[in-house]
Amino acid sequence: xxxxxxxxxxxxxxxxxxxxxxxxxxxxxxxxxxxxxxxxxxxxxxxxxxxxxxxxxxxxxxxxxxxxxxxxxxxxxxxxxxxxxxxxxxxxxxxxxxxxxxxxxxxxxxxxxxxxxxxxxxxxxxxxxxxxxxxxxxxxxxxxxxxxxxxxxxxxxxxxxxxxxxxxxxxxxxxxxxxxxxxxxxxxxxxxxxxxxxxxxxxxxxxxxxxxxxxxxxxxxxxxxxxxxxxxxxxxxxxxxxxxxxxxxxxxxxxxxxxxxxxxxxxxxxxxxxxxxxxxxxxxxxxxxxxxxxxx
Amino acid sequence: xxxxxxxxxxxxxxxxxxxxxxxxxxxxxxxxxxxxxxxxxxxxxxxxxxxxxxxxxxxxxxxxxxxxxxxxxxxxxxxxxxxxxxxxxxxxxxxxxxxxxxxxxxxxxxxxxxxxxxxxxxxxxxxxxxxxxxxxxxxxxxxxxxxxxxxxxxxxxxxxxxxxxxxxxxxxxxxxxxxxxxxxxxxxxxxxxxxxxxxxxxxxxxxxxxxxxxxxxxxxxxxxxxxxxxxxxxxxxxxxxxxxxxxxxxxxxxxxxxxxxxxxxxxxxxxxxxxxxxxxxxxxxxxxxxxxxxxxxxxxxxxxxxxxxxxxxxxxxxxxxxxxxxxxxxxxxxxxxxxxxxxxxxxxxxxxxxxxxxxxxxxxxxxxxxxxxxxxxxxxxxxxxxxxxxxxxxxxxxxxxxxxxxxxxxxxxxxxxxx
Numbered sequence: 256x257x258x259x260x261x262x263x264x265x266x267x268x269x270x271x272x273x274x275x276x277x278x279x280x281x282x283x284x285x286x287x288x289x290x291x292x293x294x295x296x297x298x299x300x301x302x303x304x305x306x307x308x309x310x311x312x313x314x315x316x317x318x319x320x321x322x323x324x325x326x327x328x329x330x331x332x333x334x335x336x337x338x339x340x341x342x343x344x345x346x347x348x349x350x351x352x353x354x355x356x357x358x359x360x361x362x363x364x365x366x367x368x369x370x371x372x373x374x375x376x377x378x379x380x381x382x383x384x385x386x387x388x389x390x391x392x393x394x395x396x397x398x399x400x401x402x403x404x405x406x407x408x409x410x411x412x413x414x415x416x417x418x419x420x421x422x423x424x425x426x427x428x429x430x431x432x433x434x435x436x437x438x439x440x441x442x443x444x445x446x447x448x449x450x451x452x453x454x455x456x457x458x459x460x461x462x463x464x465x466x467x468x469x470x471x472x473x474x475x476x477x478x479x480x481x482x483x484x485x486x487x488x489x490x491x492x493x494x495x496x497x498x499x500x501x502x503x504x505x506x507x508x509x510x511x512x513x514x515x516x517x518x519x520x521x522x523x524x525x526x527x528x529x530x531x532x533x534x535x536x537x538x539x540x541x542x543x544x545x546x547x548x549x550x551x
Numbered sequence: 552x553x554x555x556x557x558x559x560x561x562x563x564x565x566x567x568x569x570x571x572x573x574x575x576x577x578x579x580x581x582x583x584x585x586x587x588x589x590x591x592x593x594x595x596x597x598x599x600x601x602x603x604x605x606x607x608x609x610x611x612x613x614x615x616x617x618x619x620x621x622x623x624x625x626x627x628x629x630x631x632x633x634x635x636x637x638x639x640x641x642x643x644x645x646x647x648x649x650x651x652x653x654x655x656x657x658x659x660x661x662x663x664x665x666x667x668x669x670x671x672x673x674x675x676x677x678x679x680x681x682x683x684x685x686x687x688x689x690x691x692x693x694x695x696x697x698x699x700x701x702x703x704x705x706x707x708x709x710x711x712x713x714x715x716x717x718x719x720x721x722x723x724x725x726x727x728x729x730x731x732x733x734x735x736x737x738x739x740x741x742x743x744x745x746x747x748x749x750x751x752x753x754x755x756x757x758x759x760x761x762x763x764x765x766x767x768x769x770x771x772x773x774x775x776x777x778x779x780x781x782x783x784x785x786x787x788x789x790x791x792x793x794x795x796x797x798x799x800x801x802x803x804x805x806x807x808x809x810x811x812x813x814x815x816x817x818x819x820x821x822x823x824x825x826x827x828x829x830x831x832x833x834x835x836x837x838x839x840x841x842x843x844x845x846x847x848x849x850x851x852x853x854x855x856x857x858x859x860x861x862x863x864x865x866x867x868x869x870x871x872x873x874x875x876x877x878x879x880x881x882x883x884x885x886x887x888x889x890x891x892x893x894x895x896x897x898x899x900x901x902x903x904x905x906x907x908x909x910x911x912x913x914x915x916x917x918x919x920x921x922x923x924x925x926x927x928x929x930x931x932x933x934x935x936x937x938x939x940x941x942x943x944x945x946x947x948x949x950x951x952x953x954x955x956x957x958x959x960x961x962x963x964x965x966x967x968x969x970x
Contacts, residue, residue: 256625256644260582263603263649271577286647293645294626296604304582306603308650334639356715358630358693361639362646443714 258296265308269392272309272419277394279305281416286310287330290355290363291371310364315421318342326390326424333360333368343427345544346385346452349436350377356444370420372475374409375446377438380476384452384468387425393418406475431463432456433545435537439529441520447471448521449529452478455489455541462486462542467505467534472513472526479508481538489542502535509534580649588652592617593661594748601648608632608643611658619659619688623717630716631689633696634658640696640715659688662695663745665785665904670733670742671695680729682720689716694730695741702740706731777827778850780866783878787900793923796894797931801887804895805861807933808885811853817929819922823851830856836869838918847877854880861885878902895927 266272276283284303286292287310295301309315315328318339325342336342337351337360354360354368354377368378369389382389382402389405391398394417402423405413414420428434435453440446452468465485468478484507488500509530517523580586585600592615599614608625611617611634620643623629627645634643635657663669671691674680681687693716697704704712709727718726733741797804807813811832815823818836825833830853837846849869856863861884868878879901886894899919932938 257609258604260602260604262582263578263580263586263647265578265649267576275577286650289647289650290627290645293606293647294628297626297644306647308578308647310650356630357696357712358633358640358642358715359627359645361636361641361696443711 256297258293259299259302261296261303262305263308264305265311267311267313269312269314269419269421272307272312273392273394273417275305275307276417276419279307283307285370285419287367288332288363289367290359291367291373309419320427322427323429324424324426326422327365328422329364329366329420331365333363333365336365344385344425345428346381346434346436346454347378347425349434350381350452353377353436353438353443353447353450359444366420366423369405369423370412370414372406372408372410372412373446374474374476375450375471377447377450377470379406380450380452380468380470380478381436382423382425383476383478384454384466385425387423389420390422390424391418392421397421399424403478409474429456431458431545433541433543433547435539435541435544437533437537439533449526449533451530451533451537453534453537453541455538455545457542457545460490460546462489465489465538465541467508467512467530467538469512469530469534471515472530473515477512477514479512481505481508484508485538489538492539492542498535498539500535501538502531505531505534578649578652586649588648590651590653591655593657593744593746599648603647603649605648606644607634607636607646607648607651607656610648611643611656614648617658617660621685621688623685623689628717629686629689630693631686633689633692633716635692635696639700640693657692657744657747659691661744661747662691667745669695669745670736671698671730674729674733675726678725678729678732680722680725682718682722686716686718686720690718690726694733695744698730698734698737698741699743702734703738704734706734709734777831777833778868780831780850780852780868782854782866782880783868783902785902788903789901789919791897791899791901791919791923793897793899793920794894795924795927796888796892797927797934798892799931799934800891801861801885801893803934804885804893804930805858807930808861808863808883809856809858811851813933814930817926817933819925819929834867834869838922849877876904895930897923899923 264275266275282303283305284292284301284307286306286308310330312330315330317328318331318336319326320341325344327336333351333354334357336347342348351360354363365378368376369382372379379402383406387402388399389402391400391414393415400413407413433455436451438447438450440448448471450470454464454466455462456464462482462485464480465482466478467481468476470476484504485501488497488504491497491500509527512530513523513527515523515526578586580603582603585602587598587600588610589596589598591597592611597615599610601610601614608620608622611620612622620634621631622644623631625644627642630642632643633640636646636651637654663672671694675687675691680690690713693713697712709731710723713727713730807817812823815821815834820837822835823832824835827833832851833849834851835846835848847869849867851865851867854864854866863883865881865883866879868876870876879899882898884896888894901919
């Protein structure tokens with residue numbers, strides 16, 4: 256398990272990164288935390304001739320917390336985000352501990368996970384659910400894409416050759432919003448068989464918006480607006496058994512979300528069932544979470 | 552708002568860019584070149600010269616001789632190679648050595664010494680939390696990270712939070728118990744590493760490494776002065792007793808033994824490079840055994856010398872740049888034989904740390920015995936005024952040869968039932 260030889264370059268500025276990428280003519284691979292890339296290199300599934308290390312670009316090392324948004328630079332490690340005390344992005348904070356293990360998050364970066372775009376990974380689904388925007392820089396200048404346009408397929412993104420993901424801008428939670436997250440895997444740290452992200456926005460006891468996201472079910476994170484489907488069952492959510500009623504209502508949504516065929520780990524039917532059960536549970540959790548401010 | 556944020560960020564960006572202009576040094580290394588990486592390992596500065604593809608795990612093990620960090624899967628699944636990097640546990644097989652330039656790394660060797668174990672190491676012993684021991688370094692480092700970053704963690708959470716390191720003996724219950732015990736005893740946070748930044752390195756010298764290792768050692772000056780020598784505490788790794796005899800009479804033999812420099816030339820591969828007086832010396836010794844090449848630089852001191860009983864007790868301690876530390880207390884006695892020759896007996900207590908300790912105890916015995924026989928033969932020759940039978944550093948082949956011969960003899964004896 257030794258990587259094939261490659262050359263290594265570590266620029267210290269965004270311009271430097273772009274220059275190195277253009278020198279290598281689309282052959283270079285970017286490394287930040289390397290927690291997804293290193294296994295690929297070790298198994299020689301990939302043999303990039305050059306690695307461009309972006310982990311020491313100071314402009315990309317910060318978490319900037321604004322009033323309504325949080326911007327996470329390309330070199331920011333997952334554990335740094337996990338430790339941040341006033342992010343106010345509950346869905347992100349709920350999802351982070353599910354990424355690999357602590358030892359992985361010590362090195363792995365948030366943007367690295369997004370750029371790698373593993374369909375079973377947590378962060379792409381979180382970003383799609385939150386409507387985050389991905390900041391990209393390249394030879395043609397800077398551009399920004401909403402998360403749902405960034406992910407194009409399994410490990411495929413909208414990044415053109417020579418482009419780099421430089422940061423992600425995530426909206427912070429607003430009053431009346433609640434979130435839910437759940438994941439089913441054989442063991443903690445394994446790839447998710449199914450993961451669920453939910454957001455419910457309420458005004459009083461009225462459900463204004465309900466989103467159901469799922470990952471590990473298709474070639475990219477999926478998101479459905481289920482407001483009409485679950486608004487009624489959710490209103491009854493103060494009572495026990497509400498999540499079963501919500502799950503019941505999600506049968507069509509589950510069929511729609513799960514497009515992957517079954518594999519040796521789980522059949523498509525089992526995945527649909529997980530989407531319904533976990534989805535129902537987490538929509539109810541998000542509904543209750545959204546009303547916490549009201550009761551206080 | 553977004554606009555404001557953008558503006559603020561661009562100001563910051565511009566300011567940063569200005570600062571970077573002063574320092575836009577791009578680090579670059581071709582695939583077939585070596586990159587110099589300076590880091591701190593267990594509190595001591597270390598330098599390695601590595602190709603870009605070399606992982607931190609391999610740099611620690613192969614370049615710095617810190618083989619406490621184990622490699623299991625080498626692709627980030629098993630967690631055995633977990634070390635602390637800049638205060639957080641990480642898998643050293645998933646980090647390139649060239650990425651940790653300037654970082655602080657703590658390995659299991661930094662946690663404690665055999666005589667001063669870290670509470671986690673102590674607890675793993677007490678709870679029988681290791682069976683084969685292969686995952687233990689990873690478990691200890693992961694547990695240390697958990698207990699130091701989240702003191703007061705609930706015992707019920709431990710199994711999940713320790714799941715980043717696999718144990719193929721499946722001895723998880725005892726591992727969790729060991730960690731829970733320490734968590735319980737230190738609710739305010741577990742104590743820090745115990746073997747970091749010691750002035751007197753008790754482990755392989757972390758400043759050596761890279762392609763130039765043997766040369767660096769070769770160039771090592773005796774100028775470092777006499778070292779503190781102490782009889783090691785604790786059980787020796789191996790005790791070797793060897794009896795042989797020389798044809799020369801005892802007086803001639805004793806004359807050689809008394810003259811340390813003459814004596815050193817009789818020891819295959821050894822060389823005295825400085826005499827500090829008061830029976831203390833600095834010396835070099837090279838051993839090569841098949842693919843194994845060891846080069847020791849160390850200190851020797853005569854502890855006792857008794858002319859009446861023809862007994863001399865010597866202590867030596869040395870470090871091989873990449874393989875570990877070895878210390879030996881050798882008790883050598885000479886006695887007159889009836890046939891006019893001399894009986895020689897040596898009892899050596901060997902203490903070994905690092906990769907060299909894994910060498911296999913049986914092999915250590917065989918090698919030491921062979922070396923002593925050669926040593927005795929050389930003393931015999933020297934007492935007759937002859938040159939040592941074997942030119943010093945070339946001892947390798949003959950050692951290997953006789954080793955194989957004696958192994959075969961032993962085998963034949965076992966097969967034929969003779970004793």
